[in-house]
Amino acid sequence: MSSTNQHMQNCSTTNNQSITGKQYVRQSRMRIVMHHLRKNKGAMVGLFIILAIVFVAIFADVIFDYDKDVVGIDISRKLLGPSWEHPFGTDDLGRDILSRILYGSRFSVSVGVVATLIGLGIGVIFGAIAGYYCGIAEDIIMRINDVVSAVPSILMGIVIVSALGATTFNLMLAIGITSVPQFVRITRASVLTVRNQEYIEALHATGISEFRIIAFHVLPNCLSPIIVQATLRIASAIIAASSLSFLGLGVPAPAPEWGSMLSLGRQYVRTASYLTIFPGLAILITVLAFNLLGDGLRDAIDPKLKK
């Protein structure tokens, strides 16, 4: 009892003393990161593309007449190849593919990002706990992790959507949960390498609370593999959404979503390839942008990689 009290006291005193200093350190670190990021051309290109996509997604309603351009069916102009009028062609129900792709960014990008954030959020917490506190906590978390990773994503999708309803958020949830185990594993692995470093042991000696050690000293030094994993995961999430939305577990029709556009174009791979090529390219470009930005961030944050 007494030792914990003392420990807590220590914590609070250190906090009070170091507030101004730490704020300064954090701010300047932020500035350094931004500085490095700005110098990285790839990252800037990525950021620009992401901002453009986000812009289109937000203002999609202003740019398009949803009822006419995006979901308006006109069988007489179905399956038209790319032309001036329809740069990406029209789909099997006569809808303009370009409008649908641009409008669909709203769903697809958010599915990719939110699902990844869900996985990241849960995964990092448990991964950090498992990696930092070895022993029983680690064993339990890692075993539960093994159990969860055994559930096929289709099964997870069916159950979550049937239990909670076929909404976009539930799709994100289903995909996010299936990606949790990966994040747990990767966080744990990098926390393991960091926690035995001398400076962490030194922090113990100062009596800072373990939560603060993990959150402010261990995790920031593990970020690089986690960021890489997260940017890669956005791609898998958008593609996972394509197989789930094919089963009706996603954005309800007729709203456009890249994944379902891809899946439905499957029958036309040979005869009207533009039905799959353009949504595919949209996914590719988005994922690439996130990845370039992610790599830039990683390089900017990770002190080891600076030369």
Place this chain on the structure above:
Amino acid sequence: MLRYAIKRILLMIPVIIGVSFLIFFIMDLAPGDIVDIKLAEEALTFEEIEQLRETYGLNGSVFTRYFSYMVNFVQGDLGTSLVSGRPVLDSYLEKMPATIVLACASIFVSIMISIPLGVYAAMKRGTFADNASMVLSFLGLSIPNFWLGLMLIIVVALNVPGIPTGGFSKGIASVILPAITVGTGLTATLARTTRSSMLDVLSQDYLRTERAKGHKEIKVIMKYALRNALIPIITIAGGQFAVTLGGAVLTETVFSWPGVGRLIVDAVNSRDVPMAVGCIILKSITIGIVVLIVDLLYAVIDPRIKAQYGKRKRKQA
């Protein structure tokens, strides 16, 4: 080491129990059951439906059903499929050869692409070539498997003699296209790991010594650097191999490859509970064992890791 291995194997037991319960429970939550599936094919009266539910033992609570399933499971009986009436274990093992062949071939493809790409990117760090190689490794991840698979069939199988469009029974040539489809999806992670692992090694002093000795750069890279960078690469590749052993549903569909991925998805879709639970348990065991072997290999290769196992154990004590 041996103690560690035994501990890991023992730890698989609670995992298996957890997996079986979770899948059993989730399958119960999913709307509809095997009788509903049969309804889609056979016109039944409502009386017959009730009768069928009784025969399949679907009327008890999920806990009683799980309990009786586990009683059989402990005795080594994984049950029989509600669809085909065949033992679950037989159905699973029957699909293993195709699955193992595809997993090995895919990892091979992945390694053959990622390692040269990763090494090259690391050597050219920060240049356009570096970025371009990473983007290239990335393509496989962002192209959906079914699309790549169909494209390979149309472009390669239809034009290159001797390469079949699919199936498992056509010998080594039949695995080429499915392996490319799965393998390219794995390159992004592996190429990245290779690059960063190479970067770590390339900055080490001993390489500078080797270069100073007048060895050619390519020799320094291949002989000294890559060898030392291999461990993380093997770990990632091993993990990927384990996951691929769990099946690759879309690729299996496109290439009519008789693997376990489709078996599991078909079982889930047809609400074949014993089949789904049994196959997923078997899959977890397979993955668990492969991951364990990789971890042990890792320890064998790198004495530092071996030491760490000892150290961590001390800490827990």
Place this chain on the structure above:
Amino acid sequence: MKRTVIVTLLILLSCSLVFATGAKEEPGTAAATTYKEEVVIGVQSRTSSTNPTSQTSVAHKIMFNLTHNGFVGYDERTKEILPELATEWKASSDLKTWTFTLRDDVYFHNGEKLTADDVLFTWEYGKNASNATVKSFWNGVESVKAIDDYHVELVLKAANIDLLHLLSNEYFAILNREAVTADATKGPDIGTGPYVNKEFFSGDYTLLERFDRYWGEAPVTKTLRFRYLPEGTARLAALENGEIDVCQAPNNTELDIIKANSDLVLNTWQTTALTFLALNTEDPILSDPNLRLAIAYAIKVQDVIDGAASGFAGTANGMWGYFQYGFFDDWKSVGQSSYETNLATAKEYMAKSKSPNGATLKFTAASAWTVNALQIIQDQLKALNITVEIEQVDAAGLSRKSVSGDYQVIIYSVTFTSAGSDAARIFTPGNSVNYARYNNARVNELFSLGASETDDAKRKAYYKEIQTIVHAECPYIPLYYANSGVAHSKVAEGAVYNTSGSHDYTYIKVAK
């Protein structure tokens, strides 16, 4: 670096050479009269069992037709019942007692001779069959009596004019007592058909081998291999590549590729699978027939066909198979009109309905393809101010909904048999396929009258009355009969392709 590039290129080159040389085939110089020993058929559906009493789907029926025989067969083209194991049959006047004369020259694949005792055994076995359709049929048989070795008498619990039609289904095949007693799992594989089950690898292929003691004309091809190729594009590519000789059900979107290829032959036909909308008549909003009729008249079926079936389908003009006994569609003669698109009529019905200002309805589909059809209908119903929400569930989810009644509109397909009584399953209560949850006392009565009526004219009159009642009340909106087809190499011949999809490959042969 250059050297590595060159080395890699060399490796790749040598690899491709190995494959290229390994694949060379001797040119086809053989005489035109010789046929391939093995014919490979690419199929779209997985088969999960070789036991004829366990599965009733079309994919399985194709197999069972080759390995087993029943009392009678059925010719879809002439609509005639054909003798198979039974050469003659006779029904009592109350249609309950049926006597069959069996062939005396039939052997099972295990060498046993077919006798009346095997029929008795099939009945005993069938009463516990794993398949509910098979089980309930054999349980509807009161008794089976072997009069002598080659004469057998079936007594039914209820009269059934369509017994022979039913018995022509492959899953009522006759099994061998000795085979099943000796091996309960593999025994039912043994039949009397022209081909023997040789190897079965679920999810990959089924291999059948010619049976030399087959009672009928011997097939030409020694082995038939059915390869499971679920992806339509890949299946067609396998045909183009010469890996398979027959490609069942090519994608509608790729028919032009087949037509353009002079080595391939395309057969297409309108199937007997009717796609329709079922309107839940127990739903508070949809219980109103005027609203149902308004929807029926507002739908432009041709657009649905063009958008959802690539234009390859025929319109359906009633909820009764066009090939089915008693089909009636001369609506004008009874003062009705067919549900052709007529927005004015639709609006009239809408005005008469309880929701004249529009409604919000949920439409449920069980596959991504039918969702396409629903999107078109969703667009069309905007004209009536009806807002459609589309929901997609999987097969199990849809069935579960149908049992619980928790839905408003379902899009679904049913393949009727040629027997008139088969329509009862969508119109009478207590059936799982009655997705409209339709219950009309007169219709129920007419079906039971029809089942025991021997007079053709009277039976047709009953069925006509059913169709007119149903047409006026509109629990279902018929949409289309999708087309299907088979593509095969131009040297493949001898197979019989049926519109039901249950093809007969017994005499298929492919010239070398």
